[in-house]
Amino acid sequence: MTDRPPDAPRRIRLRFAAELRFLLPAPYRGGDVRRVHDGRSSLGHVVEALGVPLTEVGEFTEAVEPGHGPGSGGVRSQVRTVPRAYVPRAGDALDVHAVRRPQPLPPGTPGPPRFLLDVHLGALARRLRLVGVDTAYRNDSDDDTLLERANAEQRVLLTRDRGLLRRHALRLGAYVRGDGPDDQLRDVLTRFAPPLHPWSRCPSCNGSLVPVPKAEVAHRLEAGTRRTYDAFTRCRDCDRLYWPGAHHARLAATVAAARTAVGSAEHLGGSRDSGGGSGHAE
Numbered sequence: 001m002t003d004r005p006p007d008a009p010r011r012i013r014l015r016f017a018a019e020l021r022f023l024l025p026a027p028y029r030g031g032d033v034r035r036v037h038d039g040r041s042s043l044g045h046v047v048e049a050l051g052v053p054l055t056e057v058g059e060f061t062e063a064v065e066p067g068h069g070p071g072s073g074g075v076r077s078q079v080r081t082v083p084r085a086y087v088p089r090a091g092d093a094l095d096v097h098a099v100r101r102p103q104p105l106p107p108g109t110p111g112p113p114r115f116l117l118d119v120h121l122g123a124l125a126r127r128l129r130l131v132g133v134d135t136a137y138r139n140d141s142d143d144d145t146l147l148e149r150a151n152a153e154q155r156v157l158l159t160r161d162r163g164l165l166r167r168h169a170l171r172l173g174a175y176v177r178g179d180g181p182d183d184q185l186r187d188v189l190t191r192f193a194p195p196l197h198p199w200s201r202c203p204s205c206n207g208s209l210v211p212v213p214k215a216e217v218a219h220r221l222e223a224g225t226r227r228t229y230d231a232f233t234r235c236r237d238c239d240r241l242y243w244p245g246a247h248h249a250r251l252a253a254t255v256a257a258a259r260t261a262v263g264s265a266e267h268l269g270g271s272r273d274s275g276g277g278s279g280h281a282e
């Protein structure tokens, strides 16, 4: 390194975790990115410029090899955590890790996790509410409104808009993986492992559902429904009525899949240190 001319390019190497590679430009999807660094930008900035929102990054690490050189073949390399504000230097080789699953909320954020969904995720919003996860959603919010509301209510903003996740004012955000709502539901549940309370929230408005005696609502039911069903719940906020009707089997399958997803996430959380690789500083 000492014989490097002072104006030689500052080459750095970033290795992205498999879970992050789909976010990279096509030529880099192998995960190994070699760049000429400008000597000023932070590591976080370099990663964002490659298309990877920092909401998706768990930590940056650097391999530190004690006593490299002849005779050090048996020495185990160690790993050091590097902050996102670090300005890379020539020759750096850094690993970019994905967030851990399940991902804990930052210290000071009241749990369990609550969500705000961007306007394109209406079908996911209904599914999250079906399984009882507190989910705010409107189909007419602009980006500024979403950002302000997520911050004010300490909700995790879920979106597939990477530009929104790059807004530095946003406190809690996550990129939703999956093209369809069932895949997206599994992604969110395995990522945050929220407690589930199926059938307790109104899929339309996120209000609480409470049981209501049939006699009290019979006048609002069509004759066929009145004949066939006996158990009803009512939304405290919007007054909609629910009963286990024609779509029940499909909804029950979604609930069962959700329980499986959260169960697998909790299992991962319990054994995260055995297969994860790097240790976690701070």
Ligand SMILES: [Zn+2]
Pocket: 202, 203, 204, 205, 206, 207, 235, 236, 237, 238, 239, 240
């Ligand atoms: Zn409602």
